[in-house]
Structures are given as structure tokens and as C-alpha cells.
Amino acid sequence: MRLVAEGLSARRGEDLIFRDVSFDIGVGETLVVKGPNGSGKSTLLRVVAGLLPRESGKIMLAGGEGQGFDTVAGACHYLGHRNAMKRELTVEENLRFWKDFLGDSDGGAGVAIDEAADAVGLGSILHLPFGYLSAGQQRRMAMAKLLVAWRPVWILDEPTAALDAAAEAMFAGLVKGHLSRGGLALAATHQPLGLGAVNELHMKGFAVDSAEAWA
Amino acid sequence: MSEQSLAIRKFSDLANPTRFLALSGAVWPWMAAATALFFAVGLYLCFATVGDYQQGETVRIMYVHVPAAWLSMMCYSVMALSALGTLVWRHPLADVSAKTAAPIGACFTFIALVTGSLWGKPMWGTWWVWDARLTSVFVLFLMYLGLIALNRAVDDPARAAKVGAILILVGFVNIPIIKFSVDWWNTLHQPASVIRLDGPAIDPEFLRPLLVMAIAFTLLFFTLHIVAMRNEILRRRVSTLRRLAARSAGRGTSGPVPAGVGEGHP
Amino acid sequence: MTALLFRDLKLAVRAGGGAMIGVLFFMTVVAVIPFGVGPDLNLLARIGPAILWIGALLAALLGLDRLFQAEREDGSLDLLLMQETPLVLTVLVKCLAHWLATGLPLVLASPLLSLFMNMDAAAIGATMLTLLVGTPAITFIGAAGAAIAVALPRGGLLVSILVLPLAIPVLIFGVSAVYAAVQEPAPFLPPFLFLTALTLVFAVIGPVAAAAALRASTD
Incomplete structure (x- = not known):
């Protein structure tokens, strides 16, 4: 299957954030979105995840299993700036909730909770409340969340922001594993992800022409 | 056992809780035994004495009600003292004491309220009267519940201790004001139509079981309080250990803590 | 979906959860009333059902603002x-969990508070029954308000302002059903059935409106 975007553009408030963005990601491929602050990387990812409306263009899943999804968002994992975990619950309760709530979509299966925690190197602290963890550990547990339920598309917004070098390498391993199981990934980042050769999409700081209409 | 050695080292700079645990561990079984003894004697006396000619058998409720009501106030005083200890002397055990006394105090207040209304139903024909004294106890009960809710709402014990102590002291200063205003409010609306609990002087026949029960309840309070404090200290140690475990996890073998843990396994 | 139900219940019961606060607020509000109107037991018995209903209404609104705000703050809302x-459906389940954690304790606490109001057995039973049927309506319609205010700072007060007028019908039929049960000529069933109908209608309107508002609130 492929994740295809054609001629996307999006607004925030009055401002056009980006215009005419197209890409095509196939199985086993990663598209890394690059660009300066404010160039619309996060907005693009949220538009693809269906969390923001798009001004024009279309996003679709093409080929093979891609037909099985009602919405593009249903095929996606979204790892945003916030971890989507509850401080009051233990790590295991958090992961179990997301495993049960998200469920597996077609074409794959999520791993068990302790396996997922082992994969991010934190198998020994499943029983602790999430709030006890440090920022980096919390981020790693949020990544374990991607593993417990299967989604073919990973949308990653600055995934390695709070991580040290070792954890970055660990995360690159997770993404590679995902790609090899028939997944694909769309990531916005400043740092190199350590994935080897990847496709890159450069977002330019957009020269606002909607502003001219008001000038 | 390896975890224990870690805990003791971690807390060695807070010698007080450790010494408290050792001391209270030796004392509390004796206090529990004394409590049981006094309760046995007290309950026997409660049922051995004759009933009041006016109130009949219901007078026996008083033997539970009066000590409970008394303790509901004493417990708040203990909490106020502990709050002072937290704010003024920063004693590490003071906030443990204040925190654990609140649920016990709430229980005694609840017992006082329930037994009071059980007594009131046959005596006054209604479960509840907005009598000045009852109302004050009810307000006290609400204050206890508020304190418990506050302790639960703040997850960092040190922070919860300070704000809790401030609230306890504000409440303590307020209690006479509340009592006075409730008296005022009550006489304003209800000129002495309610039968008061404090009738004529109490007959020694009733006084003896009452005293024994009061001692038994007081002992019960202190036993429960000590055991609750022990639990709270242990709970905080567990939480410290869990935080340590979280900090050391996923660092590989080079972290500083695994060395300490390894001591138990030579 | 049961996973979501159980997670929300756990969160409500854990430290800092709202389950106990609502009941405590309810008790305090009801306990304060006699200081305003005086300790006359006959008067209290007469106004008791209304006081309990108003107290329950305010207490049910208390924790509602956190219903979606907490999810939004930690990013869970995006995933939902x-x-x-x-x-x-997700919103409906969240409402159910919220009602179980905060509404049901209010219903269970109401007989105890009825005693303070010197109400008789029939009035206590009727109050409990109407609260059982009526408080879900407050939660459902409140969810819509909570979703609308989700992205706003200090949304808490706003939720109350938005929802209280919408909850007036619930209050009207709840209280009139209780009075119908204790005062002879008026029949109990018509207002009670109106109340039930309101709950069912709000069970549809509330989640649909809340879902639409949540979709619109993302940024």
C-alpha cells in the first residue's frame, strides 16, 4: 500500500501555512519532513492525521490493504509532542488501555505489552505510575505505545526531541523494524533519525500571499 | 532484603522515622492489648449498669457517643499540634502525624454523628436536629473530609503537608468562631426548644462506664494513629524506592543504583 | 470501549480524582442551606427536595470541565x-464513566442528606429515584458544554454558565416529580416520564454535539 498526498494546502486562522504539497510513500519507506521553525511541518502532519482540515488537495491510501480503511487517520499512529499517557496510571495500565482501545488494524498485529516495553529498554518499570518517569523515559514509553497496536502508517512529530543518543538509536531500530514489517512512516524532525537513506521533503517558510490580499 | 538495605541507607539521613518505626513497633502491640482490655471492661460495665428511668436502654448509646464526640475534637487538636510541628519545627514526622490523623478523626466524628442520630430518633422523634452542638460536630466532619480530599489531591507529600498544615491551623482558629456563630444562629431561630444533651449532673452509676469507655476510646485512637503513621512511613519509602527504580531503569548496567542493589547478592 | 470506561473510572478513583470531591461539594452545599433559612424542621422538610436537586445539579457540573480538558492536555484527545x-460512541462512554464516578455517588449520598433535611420516607425515595434518572441528563448535556469549552483557558466556570440554563428543564421535572410524589393530588408519573424522556433525548443530543465540538476544536 501507499500513502499518497496530492496538492495539499492548509490554513491556520487566516494564514496559509503551506500550499501544494505532494508526496507518495510506499511500504518500507520513510519520508522525513524538514524545514525551519514555523514552516508548517507539524501542521502538515496533523492534516495527514486528519486532526486539522485541509484547504485543498487530497490524502489517500492506495493499493492493497489501503482499501480496507474508511479514513486515512484510521490507518495511522500519531506521535505528537505530548505523550497521550496518564500520570496517575501505571505504565502497564496506560499501555494496556491503548492496546485495547486502539486494537489492531488489518495487515498486522501489535506486540505484547512487556515486549513493547522491553523494545524501548524499560521492561523493568511497567508497574510504576507514569508520572514517576523522567521526560526521556516517558517519551520512550509513548513510543512503546506505537508497538502495542498495529497501524501501517506512523506519523511522528519530533519523535526524538527529549531523547539521548542511545535512545535515538533505539528509536531508529523501532522504525526500521516497523518498515520491515510492511509499514511506512512520515516524520518531522530537525535531527537525523539514523535511518540511512530516506526521502526528504523540504518545507519552505511560506511567503504569505494571503497577506497581500489584506495589504 | 536488598531493597530494604537500600531504603535504610536512603533514609539514614532522616533518622527520626527509622527510630520511630523501631520504637512504635515495640510499643503498639502493648497499646493494642490495653485498648482491648479497657474495651472489654468498658463494654461489660455499659451493659451491666441499669438503664436511665427517663431514657431507658437508649442511654447506653451515650457510652459510645460521648467518647467518640470527645475524640473527634481531641483528634483535631492533635492535628493542629502536628501542623504547628510541620510549619514551625519542620519535623519530618509531624506531617505524617497530621495526614494520618485526619481519616481517624473523620471516623470518630462519623461515629459520634451516627450514634447521636440513633439516640435522637427515639428521644426527639427525628434523626437530625439542627441543634447548635450537633451542627458544630457536622461542620467539623465536613472539615475533616475536606482535609482528606486535600491530601489526596496533591501527590507530592511535602507540598501537601505544608498546605494541609495551613488549612488545619486556619480551621483550628476558626473552630471557636464557628461554634460561637452557630450558637448565635441557633438561639436566633430556635429558642431552647430542643432537649439538650447536658441535662442535670450525671449520676456516678453512669459516670463509671463512661470514664472507662473514654479511656478505651483514647487508647484506641493512639493505637490506630501509631499504626497508621507506621503505614504512612512505609508507604513513603515504597514510593521513594519506586522513584529510584524509575530513575535507574533503562540506563544499562553503568547506573549508580544497581551497584547498591547488588550488595544483597554477593 | 470497555477499556475506555475502566480507564476513566480508575482515573476518577485514583489520587486527585474527582469522584469524592463531587459528593463532598454536594454535602457542603446542602449543609450550608439551613444556616441561611434557619433550622425550622418543617420548613426544611418542605424545601428539602429542591435543595437536594440544586445541590446535585451544581455538584454534577463541578468536575465536568475536566472531562475533555485532561485528555487534551496530555494529547490523548488527538488519538481518540x-x-x-x-x-x-467514545463521548457517550466517557459520559457514562463520568456519571458512574461522580453522578452515582450523589444519588447514593442523597438519602443521608435527606435525613438532615428531615424529609419523610416517600420524599427520600422519590428524590433518590429522580436523581438516579435525572443526573445522567446533566452529564450528557454538560459534555456538550465541556467539549465547547475544551480549548479555552478557565473553561471551568464557562462550562457551568453554558450548561446551567440548558439543565433547567431537568431541574423543573425532577423537583416537580418529587413534590408530586409527596403531595397528594398531583400525579407522580407525568413529570417523572418527562424527566426520563429528557435524559434519553440528552443522551443523543449531548454526545453528538460534543463530538462535533471536539472535531472543531483541534488545532
């Missing part, structure tokens, strides 16, 4: 929005 399960 992305799923293929209908968002309306």
Missing part, C-alpha cells in the same frame, strides 16, 4: 479523534 470507532 483519529480512530475509526465513531467519536459519538
